[in-house]
Amino acid sequence: MRVEDAVAYPEGALTLREASLTLREGERALVEGAAVFDLAGVTQVDSSALSLILSWRRQAGARQQALTFRNVPDSLHSLARLYGLADLID
Numbered sequence: 001m002r003v004e005d006a007v008a009y010p011e012g013a014l015t016l017r018e019a020s021l022t023l024r025e026g027e028r029a030l031v032e033g034a035a036v037f038d039l040a041g042v043t044q045v046d047s048s049a050l051s052l053i054l055s056w057r058r059q060a061g062a063r064q065q066a067l068t069f070r071n072v073p074d075s076l077h078s079l080a081r082l083y084g085l086a087d088l089i090d
Contacts, residue, residue, distance in 0.1 A: 006033050
């Protein structure tokens, strides 16, 4: 995951298979000062993507760091609404 100008760019699938690696990459991005996660490069999601977002939000909150998400895929919005978590990504 690359980080440029306080924006992290996850790419590819955010699914169970990639969750552990992507979690660590996102945590590293937060340490590097990322305040925005741009999800335009995300190609596939499952419920693991919501878990990643919750984890990144929790870590940012513990650091008293603002965190927002942009270019959230429609499929992730649908999952978030299904689980009652839409407010976490809007």
